[in-house]
Amino acid sequence: MVVCGDDALAHRLAADLQDVYGERVTLVVPSAREPHRPRIPPPARALGRAGALLGRVSAAMVRPAPLSPEAAGDGAEPAEETLRILEAAQPDDAALTEAGIAGAGALALVYDDDELNIHAALRARRLNPRLRLVIRLYNRKLGQHLEELLDQAAAVAALGSEDAADTEGADASTTVLSDADTVAPALAGAAVAGTSRVIEADGLLLRAVERTPVPPGRPGEPGLCTLALLPASANDPADASGPAAGDEGPVLLPDEAATAAAAGCGTLVLETVSYTGRPIRRRWLRGRGAPLASLFSRRLRWSLAGVVGAVLALAVASSLTMGEDPVHAVYLSLLDLFAINDPAVNEPAPRKVIQLLSGLTGLLLLPVLVAAAFEGLGTFRSASALRRPPRGLSGHVVLLGLGKVGTRVLARLHEMGIPVVCIEGDPEARGIALARRLRVPTVLGDVTQEGVLEAAMIERAATLLALTSEDTTNLEASLYARSVSPRLRVTLRLFDDRFATAVYRTLRAAHPGALTRSRSVTYLAAPAFAGAMMGRQILGAIPVERRVLLIARFEVRGHAALEGRTVAEVLRPGRLRVLAVDTSAPDDADPDAAAAATPPPAEERTPAQLVHELGDDYVLRPQDRVLLVATRQGLGELHAHNRQPAVARQSGARQG
Numbered sequence: 001m002v003v004c005g006d007d008a009l010a011h012r013l014a015a016d017l018q019d020v021y022g023e024r025v026t027l028v029v030p031s032a033r034e035p036h037r038p039r040i041p042p043p044a045r046a047l048g049r050a051g052a053l054l055g056r057v058s059a060a061m062v063r064p065a066p067l068s069p070e071a072a073g074d075g076a077e078p079a080e081e082t083l084r085i086l087e088a089a090q091p092d093d094a095a096l097t098e099a100g101i102a103g104a105g106a107l108a109l110v111y112d113d114d115e116l117n118i119h120a121a122l123r124a125r126r127l128n129p130r131l132r133l134v135i136r137l138y139n140r141k142l143g144q145h146l147e148e149l150l151d152q153a154a155a156v157a158a159l160g161s162e163d164a165a166d167t168e169g170a171d172a173s174t175t176v177l178s179d180a181d182t183v184a185p186a187l188a189g190a191a192v193a194g195t196s197r198v199i200e201a202d203g204l205l206l207r208a209v210e211r212t213p214v215p216p217g218r219p220g221e222p223g224l225c226t227l228a229l230l231p232a233s234a235n236d237p238a239d240a241s242g243p244a245a246g247d248e249g250p251v252l253l254p255d256e257a258a259t260a261a262a263a264g265c266g267t268l269v270l271e272t273v274s275y276t277g278r279p280i281r282r283r284w285l286r287g288r289g290a291p292l293a294s295l296f297s298r299r300l301r302w303s304l305a306g307v308v309g310a311v312l313a314l315a316v317a318s319s320l321t322m323g324e325d326p327v328h329a330v331y332l333s334l335l336d337l338f339a340i341n342d343p344a345v346n347e348p349a350p351r352k353v354i355q356l357l358s359g360l361t362g363l364l365l366l367p368v369l370v371a372a373a374f375e376g377l378g379t380f381r382s383a384s385a386l387r388r389p390p391r392g393l394s395g396h397v398v399l400l401g402l403g404k405v406g407t408r409v410l411a412r413l414h415e416m417g418i419p420v421v422c423i424e425g426d427p428e429a430r431g432i433a434l435a436r437r438l439r440v441p442t443v444l445g446d447v448t449q450e451g452v453l454e455a456a457m458i459e460r461a462a463t464l465l466a467l468t469s470e471d472t473t474n475l476e477a478s479l480y481a482r483s484v485s486p487r488l489r490v491t492l493r494l495f496d497d498r499f500a501t502a503v504y505r506t507l508r509a510a511h512p513g514a515l516t517r518s519r520s521v522t523y524l525a526a527p528a529f530a531g532a533m534m535g536r537q538i539l540g541a542i543p544v545e546r547r548v549l550l551i552a553r554f555e556v557r558g559h560a561a562l563e564g565r566t567v568a569e570v571l572r573p574g575r576l577r578v579l580a581v582d583t584s585a586p587d588d589a590d591p592d593a594a595a596a597a598t599p600p601p602a603e604e605r606t607p608a609q610l611v612h613e614l615g616d617d618y619v620l621r622p623q624d625r626v627l628l629v630a631t632r633q634g635l636g637e638l639h640a641h642n643r644q645p646a647v648a649r650q651s652g653a654r655q656g
Contacts, residue, residue: 001017001023001024001025001026001104001105001106001107001108001533002025002026002028002096002099002100002101002104002106002107002108003017003025003026003027003028003107003108003110004028004029004091004095004096004099004107004108004109004110004111004120005028005029005108005109005110005111005112005136006029006030006111006112006113007110007111007112007522008495008522009110009136009179009521009522009525009526009529010027010029010108010110011027011029012522012523012526013108013110013526013529013530013533014027014083016526016527016530016632017530017533018082018083020530020632020633020635020636021530021534021635021636021639021640022082022636022640023082024082024083024084025082025083025084026083026084026085026086026099026100026104027083027084027085027086028086028087028088028091028095028096028099029085029086029087029088030087030088030089031087086098086099090116091109091111091116091119091120091123092123093123093127096120096123096124096127097127101124101127101128101131102127102128104128104131105131105132106131106132106133106134106533106534106535107124107131107132107133107134108134108135108136108529108532108533109121109124109133109134109135109136110134110136110179110529111136114137114138114139114142117135117136117137118135118137118142118146121133121135121146121150121174122150125150125153125154129153129154129157129158129172130154130157130158130172131172132172132173132174132175132533132535133150133172133173133174133175134175134177134529134532134533135174135175135176135177136176136177136178136179136529137176137177137178138178138180138404140178140181143176143178144176146174146176147174147175147176150174151172151173151174154172154173154174155172157172158172173535175532177525177528177529177532178408179404179405179521179522179525179529180404180405180407180408180521181408182524182525182528183405183408183519183521183524183525184405184408184409184411184412185412186519186524186542186543187405187409187465187467187491187493187519188409188412188413188416190465190491190517190519190543191397191409191413191418191463191465191489191491204272204580204608204610204627206270206271206272206551206579207270207271207272208227208268208269208270208542209268209269209270209271210230210266210267210268210269211266211267211268211269212266213265213266225269225270225577225579225611225629226254226259226267226268226269226270227252227253227267227268227269227270227542227544227549227629228250228251228252228253228254228267228268228544228549229250229251229254229258229259229262229265229266229267229268230250230265230266230267230268230544230545231249231250231265231545249545249547250268250544250545250547251574252544252547252549252574252631253549253572253573253574253575253576253577253629253630253631253634254573254574255571255573258573268542268544270579270629272610297375300368300371300372300375303368303371304368304372307361307364307365307368310361310364311330311333311334311337311358311361312330314333314336314354314357314358314361315329315330315332315333316329317350317354318332318333318351318354321348321350321351321354322348322350322351333354333358336354336355336358336359336362337358337359337361337362337365338362339359339362341355343355386432386435386436386441386442386444387439387440387441387442388441388443389421389441389443389455389456389457390441393419393421393441393457393460394457394460394461395419395460395461395462396418396419396420396421396457396460396461396462397413397418397419397420397421397461397462397463397464397465398420398421398422398423398453398456398457398458398461398463398464398465398481399413399420399421399422399423399465399467400422400423400447400464400465400466400467400468400473400474400477401423401424401466401467401468401469401474401493402422402424402429402430402431402432402434402435402442403429403430403431403467403468403469404430405467405493405521406422406424406431406465406467406468407430407431407434409465409467410422410431410434410435410438410440411434411438414438414440420440420441421440421441421442421443421456421457421461422435422440422441422442422443422456423442423443423445423447423452423453423456424442424443424444425444425445425446425447427444441456443455443456447468447473447476447477448473448476448477453477453480453481453484454484458481458484458485458488459484459485461481461485461488462488462489463488463489463490463491464477464478464481464488464489464490464491464492465491465492466478466490466491466492466493467492467493468493469493469495471494471495471496471499474492474493474494475492475494475503477492478490478492478507482507482511486511487511489516490507490516490517491516491517491518491519492517492518492519493518493519493520493521494518494519494520495520495522496520500518500519500520501518503518504516504517504518504545517543519543523548524543524548527548527550527632530632531550531552531635534635534639538550538551538552539551539552539553539627542629547631548631548632549629549630549631550629550630550631550632550635551579551627551628551629552627552628552629552630552635553625553626553627553628554625554626554628554638555625556620556621556622556623556624556625556626557622557623558622561638562620562626563620563621563622564619564620565619565620566616566617566618566619566620567581567611567614567615567616567617567618567620568616568617570620570626571616572634572637574631574634575630575631575633575634575637576628576629576630576631576634576635576637576638577628577629577630578611578626578627578628579610579611579627579628579629580608580609580610580611580626580627581608581609581611581614581618581620581624581625581626581627582608582609582624582625582626582627583608583609583614583621583624585621585623585624585625586623608625608627
């Protein structure tokens, strides 16, 4: 495996491939000493004395041990056996060739520059058409076109290859991923209670829900399966027992015996969710109603309605007193209203009175029309400006930072119909245009300055999402927001895992009645990139404190650890378990025909059957497709178990 990058994601990805999957990795980075922090556009923000001190402490904790072989302690195995580090400023042909791209199985290009990743992908596909590519790209549409282009290039190279044996088993697929898109659902879910950790897979909508401890003797709510036993905290009962009690962290994927023994501990349960199809109502967004409501104020609309009512009343009075046709009476009233009718000098008295009243109504209509013109012009003029938070807003999410990650999270929260108020210090930030287009209230200013969080109405907010690229800024905003609203739900993005764990435990102990979450973008995104490099499709990640559970889809055919085994035999407590099985394929399915067949649309696809519907004794057929939940170690073991029979078959073929 070859990993090329210039930030922490490359180092995290290389560590996952080496430690979890046991792969030999070549890491191509500009500097082999330490992962680069996210780049901050100049000028750098001036922090206070407390912020500078915290920054030095954070920098000291962030600086990891070097990945070079000298970093290994006495008695440790040298890192050269599984990890080789190559320093190169650019991923050009010379650097890729030196990294061994010709014999590599997969290449991950995770530079922070989209253009650099595209150029490197084109070079890599030319140097090795059989290579599996995983590309980090922020632009979604460009990523789709790039996938089609590189896959087509690989197919053409395979057809023109003279050695068919080399290309027969090669997986030259191209996967374009975005770390922002990968982590946006988890970050958005952490901000909203009841809608967190939702994953759609094979027609099923799954949701991970945290449940509080149940008193002894009372049955708990049913769920699909127990994903984790959560550690005891200040809110847990004093008699909490079992493996989840204590500060060791959560117990992932426990078996039934461990779940029963951990009575009184909190649990993370996976359950199914059915979509009702009801439209999302966004009452909190002003200016999203009818066109008149978006152009004119309520007072002006009532004034216009009063003038129209007066005209109709004058027309009815004219029709009744003069005996005229109703349509002709309305016409005469409008002429009198705009003062373009002849004076009623020789007309009866009722006609004269009606004409005078119509003229008076016309005088009242003139300022109303002028006000409507000014309001309409003001609406169009302010359409391109950022909205201010409305006065009556409450229960909203305060989103701090509109960079790559913050922009994706903002889009996800807006799709869910959740009120958001954004805070951004850079007027030229990436997400400002999206906030302006979605008419989301936005406060421009430095969050470390007084009055910025108050302008976002933090005292009446439900959640704070601190997603800037600076740990000190996120932590300072979170601490100040907690001082204003102690029960505020806080989710902050932190770069270093050890620093994030310390912050999480401290805030949890200081504010036991509030919910605190610390998330690392690289920690959440690296498993998806590693899974794509291993050739499997990772559908989503479920964060459990500082650990991650992965939802993956596997084809049973040709997999020694799955094919011909029962669901109970596949279960590995703490590592792996089967959630659902897609049994829609017939028993006599032809492998070649099934591979060539076009899959049905998502709306016409039959949902997979859950495990409790099939039973633990169900034997997995070759044509089945299983939905698994596993830890990263569990997926690594499953991959290693499947690789051993393949190696044995290749050795037997060579001996024959």
